[in-house]
Amino acid sequence: MSNVDEYSTDNLTNAELGFDLGTRLRSVREQYGLSQRELARRAGVTNGTISLIEQNKNSPSVASLKKVLDGIPLSLSEFFTLDLPSQDQIFFKAHELLALAKGAISLRQVGRNLRHRKLQILHERYAPGADTGTLMLQHDGEEGGIVLRGRIEIVVGGQNRVLEAGDAYYFDSRQPHRFRNVHDQECELISVCTPPSF
């Protein structure tokens, strides 16, 4: 049994791991609204284990850390990857949407760095006559949307339709597709893609 110096609080991880594993686990747990006991129950370990880990008083085995994270749930990869879900911006004022394009077509995106996001959400506006170009778009993923205002012609594969306010669409993005405002008023819609394509 090692005689732990009573003055050393976080005796190991900070120095040896290069980051504060205990604090990271604690903040993740609190963020998900779990008590030590509740997480322990879900993970199949004791609450003491979690307490000791969070205080950096022991360094969990990979097996037990995995069990703990399963209770959240969070993968080992996610846990050790710096960008925890918390660090991302959650709320966006209208003026904070990222303008990807302006002019005949305005594209305003929810969130900036899409590296670690699974969804690209866009607020799109098409001026009368505007279109996505003569070339058909094609890329991996799936996409869909709902029209808020105006009319838009959408061509997908061989099919084409004019959608109005309230109408919607959904297709595999590998099918060649194209958007065009064939009306004399502006068209507005919300679109979604996965994974982000640009």
Added chain:
Amino acid sequence: MSNVDEYSTDNLTNAELGFDLGTRLRSVREQYGLSQRELARRAGVTNGTISLIEQNKNSPSVASLKKVLDGIPLSLSEFFTLDLPSQDQIFFKAHELLALAKGAISLRQVGRNLRHRKLQILHERYAPGADTGTLMLQHDGEEGGIVLRGRIEIVVGGQNRVLEAGDAYYFDSRQPHRFRNVHDQECELISVCTPPSF
């Protein structure tokens, strides 16, 4: 001392971790052209430790795994993140959206069978005072949306905000969350989830 059954070769990690930690370490080590002893020397552990880990005969503590990986060198994040290596309906008229809920909260979905779709797109309406219930929602995936009309209070993790028309949100759905219309007018928004959660 536990009496390890002589027939069980990989007694723990495959089942408990969901991946073969020992084999992963071994392949990384060999990829870098290091013997167990050489890696042990660089890492400051004994060769026996590495041998046992690679055979999945013990589950290293995070601290010692970190020491081992430092000898390669490879970060914990990198180690756990290593690459392990239809003809559906496209267009939907407004009345064709699938009503998942009506009443104080109206949910109208783009597309019917979500089995083979990666996105769930919803047109949501919240009556004044309506909310998603006292229990916080929690499920796998990510979600986001844009407010079209009215105001809505959104609670995510510890944070809460009131969003208005044009504002948006995006978060990891495993964080406990809740929506509530705290205004005296109806609130309308477009939301997206991945993967579909119901």
Added chain:
DNA sequence: TATCATCGTTTAAAAAAATAAACAATAATC
């Protein structure tokens, strides 16, 4: 083919982590 170096594996003893139960502090309920 004998010798030497190096390899991965195994084993008893030492060290560290996980458990189970008790403890103290705070919040909730009657």
Added chain:
DNA sequence: GATTATTGTTTATTTTTTTAAACGATGATA
């Protein structure tokens, strides 16, 4: 205000991991 639950922490014991050293196997060299 007293009681009850629930929170995070701590401690003795059990379990697991790590060490240190020995073992057997392979390959190179003289």
